[in-house]
Amino acid sequence: MAGRLQDKVAIVTGAASRDEGVGNGKAIALLFAREGARVVLVNRSQDRADGLRQEIIDEGGEAIAVAGDMTRAADAEAAVAAAESTFGRLDILCNNIGIGAPGKVADVTEEQWDKVIGTNLKSAMLCTRAAVPAMQRTGGGSVINISSVVGAGGLASETGAIAYATSKAGIHGFTQSVAADHAAEGIRCNCIVVGTVHTPMVAWRGPEYRERRRQLVPLQTEGTGWDIGWGAVYLASDEARWITGLLLPIDGGLMAIRPWPQ
Secondary structure, rough: OOOOOOOOOOEEOOOOOOOOOOOHHHHHHHHHOOOEEEEEEEEEHHHHHHEEEEEEEEHHOOOEEEEOOOOOOEEEHHHHHHHHHHHOOOOOEOOOOOOOOOOOOOOOOOOHHHHHHHHHHHHHHHHHHHHHHHHHHOOOOOEEEEEEEEOOOOOOOOOEEHHHHHHHHHHHHHHHHHHHHHHOOEEEEEEOOOOOOOOHHHHHHHHHHHHHHHHHHHOOOOEEEEHHHHHHHHHHHHHHHHOOOOOEEEEOOOOOOOOOOO
């Protein structure tokens, strides 16, 4: 089904992977372009965004690279302006920026808390705030937020991840609020709740950690950025025209299926 996003214009934040391999953002950007979208690639690093842009161009797609800090309103507005000035419109926004920090409530520092909450939640708010008027000008659009199963249930670990979990839980509420506020304008807002996928962000933890994550999954297989990317393609496409306010787990059954003691 090639061409599912033909003639649409998309912004993907945090598009380029930080290391070798394919992360969620890179997979989303590549699949958007392969399905016919013209893509605005947003990263802090111009070099990484330029590299991904060249990959898309080499495949015959269209993309521009924009460097910026999406926790700054001016940079978020500049990314939307670049989409409209280059491609004439904006149809899709994928908020893929996310960072984490270890810490339980007793030991997380204020600096860690502020950085994680400020990055993960504020960037989504600022980018969506900038994108909504552009989508209103074209009669609608699709906002896709990227979250985590960690934000949908407690994460039992030695180090904890309370700031990250709280930020991702906040994304769920943000998604449904944006969906409610802008449904009548044809602007849909949905969220992909990402499971234990293997990406460059976690690759540094090594093979034992990778195998433990695979064993957590009821399907007993490893997820990748491509699984997340195909979910984003669906939510961005007209196939999902009647879907908004959805929290879509892509997690191999992790949230839906609980192991029964043998």
